[in-house]
Amino acid sequence: MARELPKALTDALAARFGDRFTVSRAVREHHGRDESYYPPTPPDAVVYPHSTEEVCAVVALCREHQVPMIPFGVGTSLEGHILAVKGGVCIDLSQMNRILAVHTEDLDATVEAGVTRMQLNDHLRDTGLFFAIDPGADATLGGMAATRASGTNAVRYGTMRDNVVALTAVTADGRVVRTARRARKSSAGYDLTRLFIGSEGTLGIITEVTVRLHPVQEAISAARCSFPTTKEAVDAVIEIIQSGVPIARCEFLDTTSMNAINRHFKTSYPERMTLFLEFQGSTASVAEQAEQVQGIAREHGGSDFEWETKPEERNRLWHARHNLYFAGLQLKPGARYVSTDVCVPISRLSDCLVETEKDVRAASMPIIVVGHVGDGNFHLGILFDPDKQAELEEAKAIYERLVDRALAMDGTCTGEHGIGLGKMGHLVKEHGEETVSLMRDIKRALDPDNLLNPGKVVEI
Amino acid sequence: MARELPKALTDALAARFGDRFTVSRAVREHHGRDESYYPPTPPDAVVYPHSTEEVCAVVALCREHQVPMIPFGVGTSLEGHILAVKGGVCIDLSQMNRILAVHTEDLDATVEAGVTRMQLNDHLRDTGLFFAIDPGADATLGGMAATRASGTNAVRYGTMRDNVVALTAVTADGRVVRTARRARKSSAGYDLTRLFIGSEGTLGIITEVTVRLHPVQEAISAARCSFPTTKEAVDAVIEIIQSGVPIARCEFLDTTSMNAINRHFKTSYPERMTLFLEFQGSTASVAEQAEQVQGIAREHGGSDFEWETKPEERNRLWHARHNLYFAGLQLKPGARYVSTDVCVPISRLSDCLVETEKDVRAASMPIIVVGHVGDGNFHLGILFDPDKQAELEEAKAIYERLVDRALAMDGTCTGEHGIGLGKMGHLVKEHGEETVSLMRDIKRALDPDNLLNPGKVVEI
Numbered sequence: 001m002a003r004e005l006p007k008a009l010t011d012a013l014a015a016r017f018g019d020r021f022t023v024s025r026a027v028r029e030h031h032g033r034d035e036s037y038y039p040p041t042p043p044d045a046v047v048y049p050h051s052t053e054e055v056c057a058v059v060a061l062c063r064e065h066q067v068p069m070i071p072f073g074v075g076t077s078l079e080g081h082i083l084a085v086k087g088g089v090c091i092d093l094s095q096m097n098r099i100l101a102v103h104t105e106d107l108d109a110t111v112e113a114g115v116t117r118m119q120l121n122d123h124l125r126d127t128g129l130f131f132a133i134d135p136g137a138d139a140t141l142g143g144m145a146a147t148r149a150s151g152t153n154a155v156r157y158g159t160m161r162d163n164v165v166a167l168t169a170v171t172a173d174g175r176v177v178r179t180a181r182r183a184r185k186s187s188a189g190y191d192l193t194r195l196f197i198g199s200e201g202t203l204g205i206i207t208e209v210t211v212r213l214h215p216v217q218e219a220i221s222a223a224r225c226s227f228p229t230t231k232e233a234v235d236a237v238i239e240i241i242q243s244g245v246p247i248a249r250c251e252f253l254d255t256t257s258m259n260a261i262n263r264h265f266k267t268s269y270p271e272r273m274t275l276f277l278e279f280q281g282s283t284a285s286v287a288e289q290a291e292q293v294q295g296i297a298r299e300h301g302g303s304d305f306e307w308e309t310k311p312e313e314r315n316r317l318w319h320a321r322h323n324l325y326f327a328g329l330q331l332k333p334g335a336r337y338v339s340t341d342v343c344v345p346i347s348r349l350s351d352c353l354v355e356t357e358k359d360v361r362a363a364s365m366p367i368i369v370v371g372h373v374g375d376g377n378f379h380l381g382i383l384f385d386p387d388k389q390a391e392l393e394e395a396k397a398i399y400e401r402l403v404d405r406a407l408a409m410d411g412t413c414t415g416e417h418g419i420g421l422g423k424m425g426h427l428v429k430e431h432g433e434e435t436v437s438l439m440r441d442i443k444r445a446l447d448p449d450n451l452l453n454p455g456k457v458v459e460i
Numbered sequence: 461m462a463r464e465l466p467k468a469l470t471d472a473l474a475a476r477f478g479d480r481f482t483v484s485r486a487v488r489e490h491h492g493r494d495e496s497y498y499p500p501t502p503p504d505a506v507v508y509p510h511s512t513e514e515v516c517a518v519v520a521l522c523r524e525h526q527v528p529m530i531p532f533g534v535g536t537s538l539e540g541h542i543l544a545v546k547g548g549v550c551i552d553l554s555q556m557n558r559i560l561a562v563h564t565e566d567l568d569a570t571v572e573a574g575v576t577r578m579q580l581n582d583h584l585r586d587t588g589l590f591f592a593i594d595p596g597a598d599a600t601l602g603g604m605a606a607t608r609a610s611g612t613n614a615v616r617y618g619t620m621r622d623n624v625v626a627l628t629a630v631t632a633d634g635r636v637v638r639t640a641r642r643a644r645k646s647s648a649g650y651d652l653t654r655l656f657i658g659s660e661g662t663l664g665i666i667t668e669v670t671v672r673l674h675p676v677q678e679a680i681s682a683a684r685c686s687f688p689t690t691k692e693a694v695d696a697v698i699e700i701i702q703s704g705v706p707i708a709r710c711e712f713l714d715t716t717s718m719n720a721i722n723r724h725f726k727t728s729y730p731e732r733m734t735l736f737l738e739f740q741g742s743t744a745s746v747a748e749q750a751e752q753v754q755g756i757a758r759e760h761g762g763s764d765f766e767w768e769t770k771p772e773e774r775n776r777l778w779h780a781r782h783n784l785y786f787a788g789l790q791l792k793p794g795a796r797y798v799s800t801d802v803c804v805p806i807s808r809l810s811d812c813l814v815e816t817e818k819d820v821r822a823a824s825m826p827i828i829v830v831g832h833v834g835d836g837n838f839h840l841g842i843l844f845d846p847d848k849q850a851e852l853e854e855a856k857a858i859y860e861r862l863v864d865r866a867l868a869m870d871g872t873c874t875g876e877h878g879i880g881l882g883k884m885g886h887l888v889k890e891h892g893e894e895t896v897s898l899m900r901d902i903k904r905a906l907d908p909d910n911l912l913n914p915g916k917v918v919e920i
Contacts, residue, residue, distance in 0.1 A: 105698060105807035148647040159645050161654070162622060175894040183803040184835045185619050186872035187608040187658055189879055189887050189917055190899045194621070194654030198647055215704030238565060244675030246706070282752075285745045292742075343643040347565035375644045412646035419649055427649050434635040438906070439650045445905035446898070457649055 005044045005089070009065040013047055013089070016057060020048040020095070031090045034077040035137070035325070037336040037386065038421060041083035043070055043090035050095055052207040055170045059205065062089055063172060068454050071201040073114060073143030076135070078339050079420025081147065081200055085455040091205060093142055099123050100208065108165055108182060110210040113142025120211075129213040132157035135416070136322045142206045147418040148198030152321065155241075155374030156248045156280070159416065161197050163212045169196050169204035172447040182210060195442075200418050201453035203446045217280035221290060222249075222314040225297050226272040226304040230254070230357060230369075233273050234350040236300035237373045241346060243296065245289050249278035250374035251321055252353075254360075257328065257368040261320045264327035270304050275373075276321055278314075321370075328368045328381045335365075335383040338395040342406035343377035343415030352409055353378060359398045365391060367398075377415035403429070419457045427457070465504045465549070469525040473507055473549070476517055480508040480555070491530075491550045494537040495597070495785070497796040497846065498881060501543035503530055503550035510555055512667040515630045519665065522549055523632060528914050531661040533574060533603030536595070538799050539880025541607065541660055545915040551665060553602055559583050560668065568625055568642060570670040573602025580671075589673040592617035595876070596782045602666045607878040608658030612781065615701075615834030616708045616740070619876065621657055623672045629656050629664035632907040642670060655902075660878050661913035663906045677740035681750060682709075682774040685757050686732040686764040690714070690817060690829075693733050694810040696760035697833045701806060703756065705749050709738035710834035711781055712813075714820075717788065717828045721780045724787035730764050735833075736781055738774075781830075788828045788841045795825075795843040798855040802866035803837035803875030812869055813838060819858045825851060827858075837875035863889070879917045887917070 005023075013021040022028075023045045032042030044067075049055045062069045068088025075082055084090065096112035099120065103109070104127050111120060118138045120131045133144060134151035143149075145167060150159035157163065166180035179192040196204055227233035230252075237250055253261070258271045275297070279289045294305055308314045320327070329335060344352045353369070360367045360380070371378025382398060384391035403413045403426050413419075413426035428436050440458050443450075450460055465483075473481040482488075483505045492502030504527075509515045522529045528548025535542055544550065556572035559580065563569070564587050571580060578598045580591045593604060594611035603609075605627060610619035617623065626640035639652040656664055687693035690712075697710055713721070718731040735757070739749040754765055768774045780787070789795060804812045813829070820827045820840070831838025842858060844851035863873045863886050873879075873886035888896050900918050903910075910920055 103805065103807060105702065106805040107702070108805070148651070150645060154645060158622075161645075161651065162618075171898065175898065177895045177898050178892065179895065181867070181872050181890065182805045182870045183837070183872040183875065184806070185610060185614060185621075185803055185837060185875050187801075187874045187876050187878045188872045188883075188890050189658070189896070190663075190902055191608070191621065191651075191654045191658050192895065192898060194651045195902075198649070198651050203650070215702060217704055242565065242567070242675060244677055281745075282748055284748055285741075288742055288744055341647075343645055345563065345566040345568070345642045346644070347563060377643070377645060407641070410642045412641050412643040412648045414647045415643060415645050416647050418647045423648075430641065430648050432638065435637045435639065435652065436649070438631065438635065438637050438652060441905045442650055442655075442902065445901050 005067060006065045009061055009067060010045065012061050013045065013058070017047055022046050031072055031075065031082065031092065032084060034075045034080060034082050036078050036080045037338055038080040038083055041085055043084035044087050046090045046092055048092050048095045052168055052170060052176055055091065055205055055207050056174050056176060058089065058091055059170050059172065060174050063174065063451060066449060066451065068451050069205070070453050071146065071205045073140030074116065076137035076139045077147065077420065078417045079422060081418060081420045081456060083421060085421065094140065096207065102127065104129060106182060107213045108210055109213055110208060111141055112208055113206050114140050116140050117144065124213065128216050130216050131211055132214050133160055133163055134322070136325050141209045141211060145197050145206050145209050146199065146201050148416065150416040152249045152251055152372060154372060155250050156246060157214060161194060164193055164197055164209055165212055166193055166210040167196055167206050168208035169206045171204045172449065172452050177204065198418065200420065200457050202443060202457050203452065219283040219286040220278065220280050220314065221286050222278045222308040222317050223290065224269060224306045224308070224317065225275045225277065225302045226270045228301050230273050230353050231350050232301040233275055234353060234373060236297050236302060237275070238346055239296045240293055241374055243292065245292055246281065247277065247289065247293065247374060248280040249276065251276040252371040252373040252378065254369035256366060257324055257370050260327040260331050260368060261324060264330050265320050267320065276317060324368065324370055325381065328383065331366045332383040334385060336386050338382040338384060338399055339417065340380040340399050340402050341414045341417040342402055342411055343375060344406050344409045344411030346376040348409035348411065349373060349376045352405055355405055356402055359401060363398060364394060375415065421456060424458065465527060466525045469521055469527060470505060472521050473505065473518070477507050482506050491532055491535065491542065491552065492544060494535045494540060494542050496538050496540045497798055498540040498543055501545055503544035504547050506550045506552055508552050508555045512628055512630060512636055515551065515665055515667050516634050516636060518549065518551055519630050519632065520634050523634065523911060526909060526911065528911050529665070530913050531606065531665045533600030534576065536597035536599045537607065537880065538877045540882060541878060541880045541916060543881060545881065553600065556667065562587065564589060566642060567673045568670055569673055570668060571601055572668055573666050574600050576600050577604065584673065588676050590676050591671055592674050593620055593623055594782070596785050601669045601671060605657050605666050605669050606659065606661050608876065610876040612709045612711055612832060614832060615710050616706060617674060621654060624653055624657055624669055625672055626653055626670040627656055627666050628668035629666050631664045632909065632912050637664065658878065660880065660917050662903060662917050663912065679743040679746040680738065680740050680774065681746050682738045682768040682777050683750065684729060684766045684777065685735045685737065685762045686730045688761050690733050690813050691810050692761040693735055694813060694833060696757050696762060698806055699756045700753055701834055703752065705752055706741065707737065707749065707753065707834060708740040709736065711736040712831040712833040712838065714829035716826060717784055717830050720787040720791050720828060721784060724790050725780050727780065736777060784828065784830055785841065788843065791826045792843040794845060796846050798842040798844060798859055799877065800840040800859050800862050801874045801877040802862055802871055803835060804866050804869045804871030806836040808869035808871065809833060809836045812865055815865055816862055819861060823858060824854060835875065881916060884918065
């Protein structure tokens, strides 16, 4: 049910945006769900701006009528970021999808917020450069900035925090803020770039992003390796990281994940605890890295070391990894996920995973375990039947225990998915009341009427 | 002249801190100047806390009496950060110099704010790890975090922004904020870590810092290479960066800098436009990097390629580079520097340097030109006689033209030194009024009475 928006507001938006403003039920419903398990919560209207100036116009109207605004990219959030829990207007930025500039000499590109990571990489194809951040989904760069996203490349290339040079955001009071110039580093005042990155649409609406690009390396090589136990796989990873090998990707997949991949992608990978690895560099350097890592893996019981030397084999491997989310869903038809996202200091990763596996084995439902283990970050995908409240409760209990476990190990409740709707309590557990009160002060200073994506990150 | 501090405040601080609180003129004067050219501006008192709790006590007392507070490390700022322009109490953190924890498996260390970079690296000597950020001076980690410092290693290892995992800060109202856990990445709420990094003591007093460490690489190799012109040297650098060679250091020194080094350190390096380079990695990788870079350098007219293979030769090279500031001062006895710090997109670096050299050649005083050119960042050290107002005016005019030139090239007025006292106008030129007004909103939200290092970064 749509709440009633003020008629003066809908009239003004319709007058300004024509077809690009709608209250149609189908469109609203599409904008009311993401990839989280939360019940759909549609906005009251959807508008499609084409420029920062048009975003300003929407913001001015919504502020005038004190109506919430929810920025929307392509809806691939795993944390309910785009759910209109307090109603309001969804600002869909997907039509702001122009690539504004690529500076190959400076290794950066400026894009509108609705450009997706694959769109940008397609555009870069002939430049010898690429954009490194790769969450599973083909998310928009605006959304990825807003959630401080990362993915399999983070162990080498960092997260959105490290890969955004500057951004443009519209604040609640309609200021257009360009946070930085294009210099590779700067000490010029407060780091507004990083303030907006990870603010999940609650401090401003990101409309443009300047990102860092990286040179495509001369040689790329991927491998799979099986281990008898999780502990042995993780211990190998710790040693790889400590050795200083500049590994490009280092992903853990448990037996259930490997089974899901084999079923969904018709592959025949060994269904054991597995690392997916990638090496990048000069031909000689890749050979050297590979040899060193193979040695470390072997010492920790690694076997079935398989090189994916051809590009199509390598692509198949990473396509499977990026689409594990969908493959896993097939393990239990009709199921949805409760997704977890803890990240712990790497010295505690083995303890954390091994302890968590007890919950996984004892659970009544299938659970996939997959991790960006080079960063200490791993996910459970807990498959529950949305029609069975008891399953949701069981999944949530596993989730809560995992967050408590990670926090006790000096870790975080979220490595890359964000706080969104469901982790606001965890945020306080993690940082403590004093630190979160400072976040609230900042929210209050920038959005005193609580109109920007209200009900996410912090309540004021 | 010390302003009168409220007697109740000095009594309370004396009672609590005993000998660790002083209004002695000599101590105040020591705390009233840094490495900038600004006239000394001592605080009214100095206090030496030993813990975060003691910092809270000072903050509570100063807030009660509405007296400004200036955090102080070892006074190596180049931008007047520690000058008590509105009087107040200097909080000298140099006695908070304990290394609290080193986690070798996690590649991080937690230290008190007064620990210096060399102290930390000495402590790490036998761990196979090192802390990478190296401004010329042996600054404290708290001060380096507060100014978002970097140095010669930034081209490979990033700046303080990238190398601080978490920090503890005391806010103006006495909250103790721990910004993050020790996980390598997190999406848990607003990025308070990055908000304090670069805030120059105006948003909170940093008392502890958790920094990232990096493995010492198997092989390290340094080299010098001369070029006929600045343009050729810089064009070589651009090609090196674009090639994806993971170069560890890439420093430009002009002929005047080389002359200053030879005179001060009794070396006999060629006095030409020069790059100092460093390669790190496995033995094979270093050899490969070196060969590739040598090829690129040669194509751009590079000659006199000299390897500094022995550790003592390498140390001499980098010692000379880190102490160029002092070597340069000898070029003009009694002189002080006006230091510039622009950083531009690397595609514009050659234009910016070549244009600037015209000013350098036309100047009536010696000027050294030195740059972290892999980042697009370079410094002029303009040597002026502090007794001659006309020289200061000439130096400032060169400085202003350089900032304007860098901003016109989409660069920043400061790559690593910070805004401090003298660049508050440049901050507005760089970001525009709307963006700086947002910085002011944040300052007002966190320090409404303007007690934390007032008169720096932004005025409210």
